[in-house]
Amino acid sequence: MSxxxxxxxxxxGGQGILLAxxxxxxxxxxxxxxxxxNEVHGMxxxxxxVVAQIRFGxxxxxxxxxxxxxxxxxxLERIEALRFAGFLSPDGIAVVSSQAIxxxxxxxxxxKYPSDAEDRLRKTFRRLAYIDxxxxxxxxxxxxxxxxxxxGAMSASLDLPAECWxxxxxxxxxxxxxxxxxxxxxxxxxxxxSV
Amino acid sequence: xxxxxxxxxxxxxxxGNEAIARxxxxxxxxxxxxxxGTPSTEILESAxxxxxxxxxxxxxxxxVALEVAAGACLAGARTIVTMKHVxxxxxxxxxxxxxxxxxxxxxxxxxxxxPGMHSSQNEQDTRHYxxxxxxxxxxxxxxxxxxxxxxxxxxxxxxxxTPVLLRSTTRVSHxxxxxxxxxxxxxxxxxxxxxxxxxxxxxxxxxxxxRVRLEERLAxxxxxxxxxxxxxxxxxxxxxxxxxxxxxxxxxxELAPDASVLKIGWVWPFPDELIREFAAGVRxxxxxxxxxxxxxxxxxxxxxxxxxxxxxxxxxxxxxxRLAAALGKSAPASFKIDADLPARPPVxxxxxxxxxxxxxxxxxxxxVTGDIGCYSLGVFPPLKRIDTILCMGGGxxxxxxxxxxxxxxxxxxxxxxxxxxxVGDSTFFHSGITGLLDIAYNKGAATIIVxxxxxxxxxxHQDHPxxxxxxxxxxxxxxxxxxxxxxxxxxxxxxxxxxxLKESIETIGKALGSDEPWLIVARSPCPxxxxxxxxxxxxxxxxxxxxxxxCLRLGCPAIEWANDEIRVNELLCGGCTxxxxxxxxxxxxxxxxxxxxx
Numbered sequence: 059m060s061x062x063x064x065x066x067x068x069x070x071g072g073q074g075i076l077l078a079x080x081x082x083x084x085x086x087x088x089x090x091x092x093x094x095x096n097e098v099h100g101m102x103x104x105x106x107x108v109v110a111q112i113r114f115g116x117x118x119x120x121x122x123x124x125x126x127x128x129x130x131x132x133x134l135e136r137i138e139a140l141r142f143a144g145f146l147s148p149d150g151i152a153v154v155s156s157q158a159i160x161x162x163x164x165x166x167x168x169x170k171y172p173s174d175a176e177d178r179l180r181k182t183f184r185r186l187a188y189i190d191x192x193x194x195x196x197x198x199x200x201x202x203x204x205x206x207x208x209x210g211a212m213s214a215s216l217d218l219p220a221e222c223w224x225x226x227x228x229x230x231x232x233x234x235x236x237x238x239x240x241x242x243x244x245x246x247x248x249x250x251x252s253v
Numbered sequence: 254x255x256x257x258x259x260x261x262x263x264x265x266x267x268x269g270n271e272a273i274a275r276x277x278x279x280x281x282x283x284x285x286x287x288x289x290g291t292p293s294t295e296i297l298e299s300a301x302x303x304x305x306x307x308x309x310x311x312x313x314x315x316x317v318a319l320e321v322a323a324g325a326c327l328a329g330a331r332t333i334v335t336m337k338h339v340x341x342x343x344x345x346x347x348x349x350x351x352x353x354x355x356x357x358x359x360x361x362x363x364x365x366x367x368p369g370m371h372s373s374q375n376e377q378d379t380r381h382y383x384x385x386x387x388x389x390x391x392x393x394x395x396x397x398x399x400x401x402x403x404x405x406x407x408x409x410x411x412x413x414x415t416p417v418l419l420r421s422t423t424r425v426s427h428x429x430x431x432x433x434x435x436x437x438x439x440x441x442x443x444x445x446x447x448x449x450x451x452x453x454x455x456x457x458x459x460x461x462x463x464r465v466r467l468e469e470r471l472a473x474x475x476x477x478x479x480x481x482x483x484x485x486x487x488x489x490x491x492x493x494x495x496x497x498x499x500x501x502x503x504x505x506x507e508l509a510p511d512a513s514v515l516k517i518g519w520v521w522p523f524p525d526e527l528i529r530e531f532a533a534g535v536r537x538x539x540x541x542x543x544x545x546x547x548x549x550x551x552x553x554x555x556x557x558x559x560x561x562x563x564x565x566x567x568x569x570x571x572x573x574x575r576l577a578a579a580l581g582k583s584a585p586a587s588f589k590i591d592a593d594l595p596a597r598p599p600v601x602x603x604x605x606x607x608x609x610x611x612x613x614x615x616x617x618x619x620x621v622t623g624d625i626g627c628y629s630l631g632v633f634p635p636l637k638r639i640d641t642i643l644c645m646g647g648g649x650x651x652x653x654x655x656x657x658x659x660x661x662x663x664x665x666x667x668x669x670x671x672x673x674x675x676v677g678d679s680t681f682f683h684s685g686i687t688g689l690l691d692i693a694y695n696k697g698a699a700t701i702i703v704x705x706x707x708x709x710x711x712x713x714h715q716d717h718p719x720x721x722x723x724x725x726x727x728x729x730x731x732x733x734x735x736x737x738x739x740x741x742x743x744x745x746x747x748x749x750x751x752x753x754l755k756e757s758i759e760t761i762g763k764a765l766g767s768d769e770p771w772l773i774v775a776r777s778p779c780p781x782x783x784x785x786x787x788x789x790x791x792x793x794x795x796x797x798x799x800x801x802x803x804c805l806r807l808g809c810p811a812i813e814w815a816n817d818e819i820r821v822n823e824l825l826c827g828g829c830t831x832x833x834x835x836x837x838x839x840x841x842x843x844x845x846x847x848x849x850x851x
Contacts, residue, residue, distance in 0.1 A: 071599065080266075087266050087431060094395070095266075095429040098371065099291055099713065104630065105810050106599035120507040120573045121395075121428035121500075126587030137595075143588035159822075160813040161597040165805050166635040169595035171815060182588055201824060 062115035063216065064123040066145040069134030070159050071108045074205035077230060078132070079110040081209060084226035085218050086114035094121040105162075107138060132212050134191070134205060135159050136175045143182055152183040153212045153250065155191040155204060187211050187250045194245055203242035210246025267432045269425040272396040273363055274299035276403030277333045278306060280359070281438040284325035285309045286318040288683065289712035290337030291372035292426040293365035297335045298715070301724055306437065309724045311715055314645070314683040315340035319347045319362065326360040326416075327453065329444045331407055333419075338366040338379050343645065343684070345382070348416070352387045353455050353463040355414035355470075357447075359407030362388075365421045368543045369570035372423075372711075374625065374642065376569070378544040379420045383521040387467055389474050390418040390521045391483060392499040396430040398483075398518060404438075405483060413470055413477070420520070422543060424500045424570065475522035483518030486531050494535025496528065496548060496559075501541045504573040508580050523551050532557045539564065539579070543571050601630050603811035604787045604827025606777035607704050609751035610675070611638040612807055612831060613758045617765060619673045620655060624648030624685070626677035627711045627779075628704050635808045639675070646684030648674040652699035653692045660698075671765045674701045678734060679709035679717040686737050692770045693742035700764040700771045703734045704751065706779040714782040738772040751775040752787065754834045780827050788828030791821045792844035804832040804841065 065082060069075050076097055083095045091114040098108050111123045123145055131146040132153045133139030139154040146152060156176070163169045172178060179186055189211055191204040206227070213223055224240060231239050267275060273296045277285060285307050287297040301309050312318035315336040322334035336344060341364050348362070364382075367373040383390035391406055393399040399421065406417040451459045478484060490511045497505040498517040505514060515531040517524065532538050532552070540549040540561035549561035564579035565571070577584060601608050611631045614621060615638060623629055623639035624647060632639040643651055652674030659669040676685045681703050692699055709715040716722045721731035738746045745767065747760045757775065764771035780787055793804075798819055804812050811825035812832055821832070823844050833841040 070597065072602075083266055083429060087264070093266060093429070093431055096424060097268075097427050097429075099294075099427055104599040104602060104627065104711075105597075107597040118430075119503045121424060121430070121503070122572050122574075124507075124573050124577075124585070126585035138597075140591045141594050141597075142590075144590050146588055148586055148588070158815075159810075160815050161595050162600050162633075162635075162808050162810055163597065164595045165812060165814040166808060167802075167805070167814070168634060170593075171595055172591075172593070178591060182591075 062113050062118055064128045065112040065130045065132065065212070066123050066128045066142060067110045067112070067132045067134070068138045068142045069108055070138065071105050073108075073134040074202065075108050075110050075134065078205040078209045079112055081206070081223070081226045081230045082112050082212075083114070084229055085222040086112070088222045088225050089218055091115060092118045094118045096121040107141060109142060130212050130215055132208050134208060136179065137172060140175070140178055140182060146183070148184070151185040151187065151215050152179070153187045153189065153208055154179055155189055155208055157192045157204065189246070189249050191246070194249065195242065198238065198242055198245070200238055203239060206239045206242040207246035207249070210243035211250035213243070214247050214250035264431045264433055266429050267396045267400070268295060268427060268429045269393065269396050269399040269421055270295035270427070271299040272399040272432050273403055273419070273421070274303070275432070275434065276400035277361075278303040279400070279435045279437055280331060280404040280407045281440045282307055282331045282333055283440060284322065284330045284332040285335070286312050286321045287335030288312055288315045288318050288340055289709050289715040290340050290365070291712055292367055292423040293335050293337045293340070293363065293421070294712045294715065295426070296363055297724065300333070304725055311717060311724045313718055315344040316347060319344040319351070322360060322362075323347055323351050326356045326358040328358070328446045330358040331440070332358060333361045333363055333403070335363045337373065338364055338377050339373065339375065339644065340364070341379060341382055345386075348382065348386045348388070350455055351416050353460060353467055354453055356410050356416055357414070359410035360416045361403055361406035361410065361419045362416055363419045363421065365423070365426045366544070367423050369423065374644070376544060378547065379418065380520055380547050381545070383418055387471060388416050388418055389478070389519065390420055391518055392420045392520050393425055393518060394499055394502040394516070395425065396428065396432050399425060400432050402483065402518065405481070409474070409477070413474055415470060415474070420499070422500055422570070471522055475525065478519045478522055478524040479526040481519045481524070484524045484527055485516050486527065487514045487516060488534070489513045491535050493537050493539065494531055495539045495541055496531065496552070497541040498548065499543060501543055501571055504571055504576050505541050507573045508576055508582055517548070520548070523548070525555060528552060528555065528557070532559070541565055541571070541576065598633055599630060600633065600808060600810050601627065602781055602827075603809055603825045604780045604829035606706055606751040606775065606779070606829070607631060608636070608807055608809065608829070609754060609757055609831055610702060610704055610775045611636045612835070613754055613761055614638045614673065615806075616758050617761060618670045619765065620670050622648045622651040622655065622672060622674045624676040624680050626680055628675055628677060633808070635806045645680055646676065646688055648676045649685045649688030649701050650691060652701060653688065653695070653697040656697055656699045672699050674699055676701065676703055677710070678703060678705040678707065678719050681734055682718045682732060686741070689738060689743065689772065690741040697770050698768055700761070700773065702773045702775055705734055705774050705776040707776070708779050708782045710779045710782065714779070734774045735772070743770055743772045745769055745771040746774070747771070748774045748776055751777050752829050752831065754831065786827045788830060790823040790826035790828055790844045791830070791833060791841050792823065793820050794840045794842065797838045797840035799838050801837065803835045803837065807831055807835065
């Protein structure tokens with residue numbers, strides 16, 4: 059039986075992780091794979107650390123990614139990648155947005171936000187795509203598409219054809235946002251190939 | 254939340270909750286009720302997509318939801334009712350007697366448990382209710398089964414005239430998988446309720462024979478469980494046999510693809526013959542179940558030796574990682590995790606109106622009895638304005654109890670802090686009204702604040718009797734918290750704007766200075782639901798800022814302290830002005846719009 063591909067997406071509640079998860083899962087489903095995802099809803103979602111998982115292959119049992127086995131770790135916030143590094147396989151690639159979202163625990167003086175996050179990321183991950191997704195999104199004039207930019211960057215390391223991704227995006231976003239999201243996706247893909 | 258593609262695919266990607274809704278539609282369900290509660294909420298939200306065929310309603314609470322469902326099924330309709338695990342406690346009263354009366358149309362009571370307490374105050378195991386209430390319970394392990402088991406539940410319910418529990422867990426409800434879709438079963442015209450007092454009226458005279466019939470029904474159900482497609486033996490390597498149910502089956506298959514497995518989807522009454530056959534065919538027997546060792550204890554009671562809780566953790570949810578050790582597997586190498594990362598717990602959103610009330614309460618030495626909802630997040634620093642939480646509606650009644658205990662403290666030399674109860678609008682309508690009535694009736698003196706954001710927010714914005722809209726999307730009455738207060742006999746009722754700190758502080762001060770009960774309604778709509786900012790984003794003028802950190806004590810995620818500078822993240826700011834109101838230096842004001850603003 060072929061290997062199950064595992065993706066873990068992390069970030070902060072409200073960053074659009076659920077949409078990114080849906081798009082990736084649909085792309086795999088359109089390709090004809092068995093797919094399972096897992097998401098967090100409810101209380102855990104409100105501005106807290108959020109984890110979503112996607113697995114696809116010939117037959118998928120558990121919706122949860124075992125530690126040390128993810129092929130890709132996508133992080134929409136820079137230190138969340140460090141928090142959830144344990145999911146990634148030693149051969150896996152980390153696709154990380156350089157965005158920093160300061161937790162309330164830091165602003166209220168209970169903890170410190172690491173000033174050397176980028177160094178730590180480079181030391182932790184053998185394969186790292188560190189991307190200014192918010193900067194790119196601002197150039198596209200819609201900061202909400204940072205999630206899809208990272209999805210594009212991630213797609214560069216997965217074996218799913220471009221048509222699957224485009225169809226998946228079309229299924230998951232309203233028609234008027236389709237073009238914007240597809241450009242964001244392509245931009246992300248281009249960035250990942252260049253790093 | 255359901256994202257269904259416009260062109261109909263042979264398979265759809267559905268969450269367990271979406272799959273249950275789809276299963277209800279395919280099974281010919283015509284009535285669906287419930288009360289929101291993570292992780293169950295999306296079942297009914299997704300059923301709403303079939304509103305042409307299914308009447309859907311958010312009931313004020315789970316007890317009402319089950320009673321409405323009972324009425325519908327006694328009239329002959331196929332019915333589902335949805336709730337989270339603790340919701341079944343609220344609905345336990347009708348459940349216990351409905352088992353005696355039985356059903357006419359099929360009834361599935363869909364209950365979602367939350368092992369690991371992702372979004373719950375406890376991790377009770379709903380399977381106990383099956384035996385307690387003497388009703389069968391099914392437990393799907395993925396989205397496909399979640400859909401298929403609704404039809405199975407209807408069939409069991411109608412064959413045996415019993416309500417059926419359909420238990421899901423967070424990882425089934427909130428995992429998505431490919432589901433093969435079917436058509437809707439044709440529905441026959443409804444017969445309507447057929448009068449038969451000996452069957453439907455459990456007065457003692459008729460109830461005693463019902464009790465006997467109930468035991469006969471359970472014997473028939475136990476026999477049916479042995480041949481149900483929900484239970485099956487998958488023979489493999491016979492040196493290890495694993496009995497697994499629910500999501501645990503998927504973890505077992507992931508880790509031990511070659512082991513023999515007895516997969517249990519119909520959990521109670523237990524399929525004893527299958528269990529005996531399976532146990533006899535394997536050399537070693539392991540039971541893998543989440544939470545309480547219900548299966549394990551039963552297998553032992555059959556005189557069969559097995560392992561279970563001695564190897565499989567019973568606290569928190571399972572995962573293939575947690576099961577690996579029990580099955581003798583070593584964990585793969587993984588990256589080291591930084592130990593000194595700042596925690597990122599969930600927080601009240603930027604511009605949340607509850608923040609205004611918590612900030613105002615910070616001015617007083619009070620004990621705050623909280624309740625279930627977003628406002629439970631007020632427990633975290635820097636707000637720290639929730640001192641205890643028990644259950645839905647408990648914030649009101651507990652405040653009364655504490656105030657009465659203080660009255661009788663017997664120590665007149667010191668004054669105990671006053672007690673304030675905080676409850677949300679949806680929770681108030683759910684089970685807060687009776688507590689308020691108690692305060693008025695029994696001459697209490699607590700101050701109750703209803704933080705009324707006009708929606709059931711924590712579970713993802715569901716309508717309730719105060720919102721003026723039904724789940725079917727129709728305009729309706731908008732129940733008034735103040736009117737309920739007056740009807741209960743509360744004389745001091747004030748309505749405040751939670752974004753107006755001065756008004757909130759003055760009103761709370763007045764209430765705490767009084768010997769009578771007060772009802773304060775802090776009303777402003779949830780900006781996340783309204784999908785618009787309260788006002789324009791704010792900015793900190795670094796020239797004027799003296800870094801006193803008063804604004805940081807609001808615990809707003811949009812106000813950041815980094816590089817020895819306080820700034821407002823304009824992408825997050827909802828313009829609620831609370832920070833501007835607490836700033837003594839006048840350093841916070843409206844920010845200029847950025848280049849991309851429309």
